[in-house]
Amino acid sequence: MEDAVAEVLRQWQRVHPDLDTLPIAVIGRLTRCATLLQQAADAPLTREGLARPEFDLLGALQRVGRELTPTQLARETFSSGAAVTKRLRRLEERGLVERRADERDRRVAHLSLTEEGRRLIARLVPEQVGYEASLLSALGVDRQRDLADVLSELLVLLEGRLGGVPI
Amino acid sequence: MEDAVAEVLRQWQRVHPDLDTLPIAVIGRLTRCATLLQQAADAPLTREGLARPEFDLLGALQRVGRELTPTQLARETFSSGAAVTKRLRRLEERGLVERRADERDRRVAHLSLTEEGRRLIARLVPEQVGYEASLLSALGVDRQRDLADVLSELLVLLEGRLGGVPI
DNA sequence: AGGAAAATGTTTACGAGTGAAATACCTGTT
DNA sequence: AACAGGTATTTCACTCGTAAACATTTTCCT
Incomplete structure (x- = not known):
């Protein structure tokens, strides 16, 4: 099959x-796979009315396990500050994320998951990752590891070349 | 390096x-690589005032070597009909693509490259591909082939599972 | 202290994609 | 001939991301 x-x-x-x-052959397939995966892999999210970038934002808060500022969230999710602002508004309105003012520096805000946000993400992440695993399962675990390894190599090179993310 | x-x-x-x-590990890296590559790889295009999807459309016309209808262009570039309509308008305005009416079926249009479009794409494709090669070069040709091969496997699986494109 | 420069976050205008509806046309059947 | 159903393409309303401008606040330098 081709x-x-x-x-x-x-x-x-x-x-x-x-x-x-x-x-x-490399870039065409890479972008095509990414497109298909993003369409397919978002099914569990969509059922909850979450878009992938919103899920990524919630996931970032969950996995780092502490408050993050909008700028940190932008870095963490590889997106622009403006995009984070918009997503935060929706997520705050939905009561999944809450904001705390910094008392020392009045420009910055500290975002964290609400109890409801924590519950949602705790339930959604295993479901989402499990679904992704089922999408990839036909490839075989060894082949998946091969793929992850080459992609990791490539990622290091690209991030280096394109001015990696300075701390 | 990590x-x-x-x-x-x-x-x-x-x-x-x-x-x-x-x-x-697989999907995160895949989408991250795709994002970085798409940002980076478009430099030669951007210099000519072309966006990647417009370039893909012109490229499709060039590589199939004959006229295509909007619907065929949508299939060929993996995009929606509405997106093709918008891109065609810009490309026609720029004089890179021209439209011929079908005399048998007055719904369909046949698109082809103008002489200027042909010149542009003939010049741009080797430049673009060469630039992409330089972006990937640090990976080594064998490693690139490995990557292309695994991605091809994955693509077959995804296209099959997600209801491949029936002819 | 005081003002330039930098940093944080938001707003704004805009461009591009999407799905669904609309439009126009064709085909086959009765 | 007329109509139902299907197809090709465009339009519409909407969403989302982006870059650039903006407001606010802090930091740095003298």
Whole structure:
């Protein structure tokens, strides 16, 4: 069985016979897999009325286990400050996240999960990860580990090259 | 050297000691790599005032080597019909793509590259692919092939499971 | 102390994608 | 011929992310 990118590679090869198509094979498949996974993997979230970026934000608060400022949340979820502001508004309105003012520096806010947010995320994370595992299961655990390892290598290189995240 | 996801995995492990984090290792890294690559890899395109999805559309016309209808373009670029409509409007305004009416069925349109579009894409594709190759080069060609192979396996599985594209 | 510079967070204007509805057209059946 | 049903494409209303501008507050330097 052949994937959807194989035909694309053949087409490019025919039009540009001298072109090295390896980058397309890697990047094309990477972005395609990411798109499909993001669509598919969000089913448990969507049932709870959460979008993936909102889930990521809640998850960040859960996994670091302490309050975070909006800027820290932006770093932690690899997103812009403006995006975090918008997501926080929705999550605060839903009562999943609460805000505490810093008494020393009046610019900064400290965000934490409410009791309800904690309950939701504690229930949702195992469900979500389990569902993701089932999506990947056909690949076999060893093959998944191979994939995670190569991707980790690539990630180090990309983050280094593109000006990694300074602390 | 460690990638940005490794710390996230440790944090989850500490909060949910019984959680199998392999799916996060795979999917988290996959989406993070895809994001970084898409930001980084678009530099040559951006210089020409093209967005990635517009480039993909032009590329599809170039590599199949014949006219395509909007619906075929949507399939070919994995996007929705509405998105194709919007992109076509911009590309037609820029004179890179032209439209021919079907004389038999007056609903359908046939899109093709203009001479200018052909010139642009013929120049841009080798430049773009070369730039992508340089982004990946630190990984080594063999490792890139490994990656492409696992991703191809995964893609087959995902496309099969998520209701692949019937002809 | 005092003002420039930097940092934090929010707001704003805008562009792009989406699903659903709308539009226009074709095809087959009666 | 007429109509039901299906297809191709566009439009619409909406959501979300972004970059840039903004307001506020702190820090730094002299």
